[in-house]
Amino acid sequence: MAYKDPITGVETTGHVWDDDLQEFNNPLPRWWLWAFYGTVIFALIYWTIYPAWPIGKSYTKGIMNDITYTTRSGEYTTHWNTRALLQKEMVSGEMALIQKKELEKVKGMSYADIAKDADTQAFVQSFGKGIFGDYCAACHQTGGVGVIGAYPNLSDDAWLWGGTTKDIENTIRHGRLGFMPSYKDTLSEEKINEVANYVLSLSGEKSDPVLAAKGKEIFQGNEGGCYACHTTEAKGMKEQGSANLTDQIWTIADVKGVDSAEAKLNAVKSVITNGVTRRMPAWGERLKDTEIKVLTAYISSFGAGQ
């Protein structure tokens, strides 16, 4: 039964609120209706081509949507799915092929050649920046400037574990465990003070010569035994990752970051008292060989490779 609005003559839905409030029952606009039928047809086509309906323990796989992809074990063809699509893209996608070509090139080149070749260097800079940003920058910071006291600076020319490309590659692949024992139970506070004075004197920092002379005996003798790792010249050993104490670069005690002589002394004393344990994770399992090579070349390019 059709209801009509007495004034306009337009058909209404028939129910009335608050005495005279009614709802017109105009037909849907044609364009809207056809768009709606269009979506229904789209759905039917979509259901046919793509995996769609569950049936028992399986589902309709769709038609004419085969993807052929290659893995380590061979070539396979399957119905459309995002995993196969990704595999295909990672192996033979346009970007993957460009990248692969560059990586193959890097693989066959020596580090010296990579540094010289502008194109390869440009690739190393862009690809290496990505890997470095994701895996290394969390500790070593953007640009490899490090955090004093925690994570070594990779952009200066001091390398605890060696700065040749071979050393850097080894460090990335196997990680490092940096360890200096704590001397708080071995040496008295007085003696730690003497050693700290000696350590400061090594790089020309202000120190008490009398205390430093006493400290030298402890450092170079069996009482402290510091020379065993830092060497008698105090230049450090890359096999141990022990720091060179004679240069102007401080990686743990923040001597350069504080002003007063007392604060500098305290910074060194704190390291001797508490020791150091630092671990860099091994990336050999996580990163591919070529990625490690690019990363090594990238880090070497910070201007401080040896």
Next chain:
Amino acid sequence: MLKHESIETNAGLLIILTLVAIGIGGLVEIVPLFYIDGTIEKVQTADGKDAVRPYTPLEQRGRDIYIREGCYTCHSQMIRPFRDEALRYGHYSLAAESQYDHPFQWGSMRRGPDLARVGGKYSNGWHVKHLNNPRDVVPTSIMPSYPWLLKNDLAYGDIKDRMIALKKVGVPYSLTQLEYDANVKKFGEEVAKMLDINNADANLLAQAQEKNTDGDPSRVTEMEALVAYLQVLGTMVDFKAHDEHEFIQFR
């Protein structure tokens, strides 16, 4: 016969019928996944054990803290099968990898990076520093500081109850000898021991002390639990040992 008018003028009925209509849409999408073969991939190690195991008591407590602190509001744990995600985060997440997660932490918002494969990526010491004050290691970080994690002792008096609750929703922690034996068969003896509810407290303590993430062996802090959890994320499946085809064929 339901008429247009009777639904429209009856709010209660309108709500119920709206829920039914939406419910059908949801159920059609979700329910089939429970019985379609291969929704959860079978991933086994070389010696025939399940690669993905439930969390140890310490990791599970860490997971509780992860949820308590609302980490999921900014971090997802779901790497999607796209090239950009593969390059940044690693292998796409498998359904198998979150099969023991209740509730799952897939998330839908990334204010911070995805954490599905964060395990082993950074050192324990880095995590402690970072959680305590992110700006100490990432100057530009917008993540809040969580300094109380190092101060709070981990409450684990109710760890057994927590594991029993998870067992009720299908996580294979063991209470009886029979269940333990089944776990030995499924996961190997070493893992089965960690999943034994009867030894939960001892296992939790032993793992915390072995790792000693916070540098103080005399106590177990919330930090240690959370870091133990973060360090296991995404590490259970050794993707180098599998051919990609193994995972693709499940789709």
